[in-house]
Amino acid sequence: MQAVNGPGFESERKWMVQTQLIPRGISDKLVLDAFRKVPRHMFVPDAFADSAHNDYPLPIGGGQTISQPYMVALMTECLGLKGGEKVLEIGTGSGYQMAILAEIAGEVYSVERLQELADAAGRHLEALGYKNCFIKVGDGTLGWEEKAPYDGIVVTAGAPKIPPSLVRQLKEGGRLVIPVDCGFGQVLTIVERHGPSFKTNEVCGCVFVPLIGKEGWPENSS
Numbered sequence: 001m002q003a004v005n006g007p008g009f010e011s012e013r014k015w016m017v018q019t020q021l022i023p024r025g026i027s028d029k030l031v032l033d034a035f036r037k038v039p040r041h042m043f044v045p046d047a048f049a050d051s052a053h054n055d056y057p058l059p060i061g062g063g064q065t066i067s068q069p070y071m072v073a074l075m076t077e078c079l080g081l082k083g084g085e086k087v088l089e090i091g092t093g094s095g096y097q098m099a100i101l102a103e104i105a106g107e108v109y110s111v112e113r114l115q116e117l118a119d120a121a122g123r124h125l126e127a128l129g130y131k132n133c134f135i136k137v138g139d140g141t142l143g144w145e146e147k148a149p150y151d152g153i154v155v156t157a158g159a160p161k162i163p164p165s166l167v168r169q170l171k172e173g174g175r176l177v178i179p180v181d182c183g184f185g186q187v188l189t190i191v192e193r194h195g196p197s198f199k200t201n202e203v204c205g206c207v208f209v210p211l212i213g214k215e216g217w218p219e220n221s222s
């Protein structure tokens with residue numbers, strides 16, 4: 001667990017957990033505690049600080065969004081973390097999901113394709129004192145090979161199909177949580193690696209910005 005010292009908005013965070021997460025079935029104590037602790041308002045543009053805890057995504061620049069609190073919680077819970085793991089996130093965006101993961105996991109790696117977002121996220125995480133977060137700019141559909149294998153990988157952008165590189169970088173029994181296009185929308189999917197093959201579980205429909213890259217959508221789809 002990491003020290004977080006962002007003052008203010010405690011009651012908003014409590015309200016967010018009580019009204020948006022628990023009633024919808026988020027029950028993992030590690031996840032709920034992380035949501036009570038991480039100062040979400042510090043990851044959104046100043047103009048949106050007062051609405052940071054509301055039940056919807058918000059713009060963060062570069063045409064990208066910070067996901068709705070419930071979706072961040074659901075994806076984190078789907079990873080099934082117990083504490084201390086090595087986790088990879090694809091799509092750093094604001095850095096908020098990373099901070100939530102950093103409260104639970106041992107090391108969190110994240111890949112973002114837009115330099116300006118990676119820089120801002122890095123600054124916010126550093127200001128909050130996280131020492132276990134590592135960001136690189138690049139095409140996250142290829143993962144972060146040098147740091148593999150991972151206990152869990154979470155992709156916070158919608159993919160056309162499951163990127164094989166990400167499955168390859170999972171540990172045995174490790175989980176990839178990813179929104180995948182099914183032809184009429186995106187489905188949040190859990191992929192669990194078992195030897196050379198994997199089994200998939202569909203969780204629910206979802207809406208994410210496109211995952212753009214070699215094993216994602218082509219460049220002009222943003």
Ligand code: SAH
Binds near residue numbers: 213
């Ligand atoms: N996890 C973020 C939300 C990210 S929105 C948060 O907590 O705020 C999705 C992000 O994925 C965007 O920032 C977008 O630039 C990024 N993205 C899209 N395709 C990518 C790729 N191939 N590799 C890395 N990042 C990608």
